[in-house]
Amino acid sequence: MTTTEEVARLSHERREYKYGFVTDIEQEFAPPGLDESTVRFISAKKGEPEWLLEWRLKALAKWQEMEEPTWVFLPYGHPPIDYQALSYYAAPKQSPKSLDEVDPKILETYEKLGIPLSETRALLGIEGGPETPAEARRGVAVDAVFDSVSVKTTFQEELKKAGVIFCSISEAVREHPELVRQYLGSVVPYSDNFFATLNSAVFSDGSFVYVPRGVKCPMELSTYFRINARNTGQFERTLIIADEGAEVSYLEGCTAPMRDENQLHAAVVELVAMKGASIKYSTIQNWYPGDETGKGGIYNFVTKRGICKGDDSRISWTQVETGSAITWKYPSVVLQGDRSKGEFYSVALTNLRQQADTGTKMIHIGRDTKSTIVSKGISAGEGQNTYRGLVQMNKGAHRAHNFTQCDSILIGDKCGAHTFPYVDIRNATATAEHEASTTKLAEDQLFYCTARGISNEDAISLLVNGFCKEVFSELPMEFAVEANKLLAVSLEGSVG
Amino acid sequence: MTTPLLQIRNLHVRLEDDPSVEIIKGIDLTIMPGEVHSIMGPNGSGKSTLAQVLAGKEDYEITEGEILFNGQDLTELGPDERANSGIFLAFQYPVEIPGVSAMQFLKAAVNAKRAFEGQNELDAGALLKHFRAKAEQINVPFEMLKRNVNEGFSGGEKKRFEIFQMAVLDSVLGILDESDSGLDIDALRIVADGVNSMRDGRRSFLVITHYQRLLNYIVPDHVHVLVNGRIVKSGGKELALELEEKGYRPFGVNESAVAGAGA
């Protein structure tokens, strides 16, 4: 057997998905189906003001006229989604006020996932050794979203002292309606696209961050999304505003139980960076990918967009996408302010029969705007990995510059890598550079490692981690270690 | 009687992808603990192939014969198990590994070997100490370990890094495939001193070289001449001098044909 075949076999075998368990708690559901009554139900559950209900209903009406888009590149296709069979709201029965009131089973769930929700325990580092994610997350404020609702946001008091608002979006609607009303839908309008419009109608929870003028957020903020319930979609909405000169770094992580049916996750994230502000948004996405025959797994159809509204502002997206049956997302930056900067660093791994069509859009409007795109695609097993990107330089984008680097690596010969870069330059002084490469995992590198005693599997993950280094180095320290491990696990066969 | 460290009997090797190509055509070679053997031979005669087969490269198929390491069948083991059992191949063309630091790479290698031996992983402090000691012994700058494996290393640096790895992994059989080619005189001495510092009557070396000069520094017990997949002559260290003088013509090698073979 040649090494390539061996590698292909290893990476094709069902890897162990550690997060595939189900938490057995009493939950409350909206009845399946989607119409006006569903939207009213969700809005009522949350005790929302009239304006928000109106906004949702407008979105619903728009969505009902829209068709699911088909331009995405999915060589294996996917079974049609029956939007009327889904439940659009699932929540633990008891909605907790303090940590003591959170269902212990939910706390346990997050502990198992390595996300401690209790600050004191987290600070003492009681859980696990120094290299566990739990330990790594010490000193990180967490908003935990369990199916449709936020169950707990940690470190709120400390953040308040710094003037930072970090809470669930439901709470923000109650406590800071003026901010939510001003910015919700300002970057991704309710009519933006099929999935974003659906989200606007039915979004149930998510995180809200406001960092006031001149404040550097004193800690990493993060949201941990967990899908637990069966036959439900998760539709969260995240809104982050960094006011003039503010700085914030935010991370989201995601897991879901192993199930044979597909589940829909259609989130919207909006970022607003005012003059001189900086937002760094990192994602570690590890939704259940389905099995080796392509059965089950999450449909991860997400709209993420940020606007560099003010001059000298900066938005940076870093994503490590290893999970989901289908990933379909293009975290984008609208570079409106002069000298603003947009960055996109991505690692997308497809193994088994996973399909990913992901990339970014950089829309240059202001002068001297700069964007950087670094995309690393890893295809193993029968995975299909597509990079799709748009770099657009508008008329007024004098001296705008983009650098794109797009590398793919193939492990085995049943997988695929595809690239669709679009460049649209309407200003003569604007420039774009593009570098791309597709390589097979090099046998000589693999042999060099194994000849030093490193096992085949460890060698593959070492090489792949090396391939991704430029992206991992963009992650906050605490999470770079986690990303490394996640990649190793995602590539692992059942051997050893 | 002591068991040979390495015993090769009637070894025949073909290309896996094209079995019509036989590269090794019946080799016998016995290396006792503590011995240094040298293989010399024209370009394309099969020296690197032999070295790679010993290390477990899968592009080749053994069609006849056997390889025993410490009396045990080596061909049953994968390349990683062979390395962990004490075989080290210093590559003729060391491979660059982008994004992986030398430190990270060696940490993985050292801990793989320890796991193989049933020992605990070394912690960061102990590893660093170990690396520093070996860097001093082999005379390589410690800074090299912070760079990515072989990436942007000069030809000479790559060869020195190979010897350094051999010392770090404390291998018992070092197979040096042209570790001297491309080295300046000082680097040659450094590589040779590194090897000599590891000679302890227990470790053995198989030194593949084109130049007698290296053998002034690493003095071999036996020299073998490999031509067209066969050992055509074996002798003491004086055989290397003879080759230097007369070339391979006495062994029926046509020089223009040799010049045409790849380097």
Ligand SMILES: Nc1ncnc2c1ncn2[C@@H]1O[C@H](COP(=O)(O)OP(=O)(O)OP(=O)(O)O)[C@@H](O)[C@H]1O
């Ligand atoms: N993987 C391979 N595929 C095709 N041919 C091969 C392969 N490996 C070795 N060969 C061929 O086998 C022969 C021996 O090659 P090898 O590299 O062992 O020679 P060498 O003695 O090390 O030469 P040099 O002194 O130039 O390093 C050459 O003709 C070479 O082209």
Ligand SMILES: [Mg+2]
């Ligand atoms: Mg050679």
